[in-house]
Amino acid sequence: MAExxxxxxxxxxxxxxxxxxxxxxxxxxxxxxxxxLGTSSSFVHAVGLATWFGAPGVVSGEGANAYLAKEISAxxxxxxxxxxxxxxxxxxxxxxxxxxxxxxxxCVPGLWSWRFGPNKAVRYVGAFVAGLVMMFGARLxxxxxxxxxxxxxxxxxxxxxxxxxxxFAAGVVTAFALFGIKGRAHVLD
Numbered sequence: 001m002a003e004x005x006x007x008x009x010x011x012x013x014x015x016x017x018x019x020x021x022x023x024x025x026x027x028x029x030x031x032x033x034x035x036x037l038g039t040s041s042s043f044v045h046a047v048g049l050a051t052w053f054g055a056p057g058v059v060s061g062e063g064a065n066a067y068l069a070k071e072i073s074a075x076x077x078x079x080x081x082x083x084x085x086x087x088x089x090x091x092x093x094x095x096x097x098x099x100x101x102x103x104x105x106x107c108v109p110g111l112w113s114w115r116f117g118p119n120k121a122v123r124y125v126g127a128f129v130a131g132l133v134m135m136f137g138a139r140l141x142x143x144x145x146x147x148x149x150x151x152x153x154x155x156x157x158x159x160x161x162x163x164x165x166x167x168f169a170a171g172v173v174t175a176f177a178l179f180g181i182k183g184r185a186h187v188l189d
Contacts, residue, residue, distance in 0.1 A: 011100045026154055033081060036155075038147030039089070040138040042082035044068075111186040115179055 007013065026037055048068045052059040059068045097103045108123045116122055138144035141163050143152065149167065152160025175183070 008096070008099050009101070011102045022150060023154065026151060029081075035081070036147060036151030037085070038143055038151060039082060039086050040135060040144035040147065042080070042086050043135060044139065045080065045083065111179060111183055114186040115183065 022037075029035055029037055044067075048059055051065075051068055057063065058065050107120045108118050112123055112126075116126070134144075138147075141148065143160070143163070145164075145167060148157075148160040148163040153164060179186075
């Protein structure tokens, strides 16, 4: 069967084309907003705003949480461009999965099922906990993979290159710790 000429229906895209697209997006972001690409700040921003509405004294005033006070002020817009970037990534992933016909058909991937069993709840809890650990790490490092890895890497920031190398090393160690060498037999192409 011939592959469609419409790139939006492809299950996999060229990593070079995607990398070039992210580079162009970074240029546009720096040019128009004087900001680097990043996503983890939008989650902190959302927590700060929710806290500000529910308990404003925690975010501003005497005895305020310094971390949240730095993120939120009276001048902080409710939704900034990073929030829309995160929303756009989620919508784009959903649309891409539908257009390519590669919508998620299994809630528990084969590798996870082999190692931890087919229980959806265990998979969802594992994914949620992993997300919390990654967010904590991103905030501890002062940025996420898009902020450090893409924006910082493009600017040749040494801290971003160290972050990226540590991220890859930690990913390899975590994969071996969770799945071992035998896990590779359960990974689909």
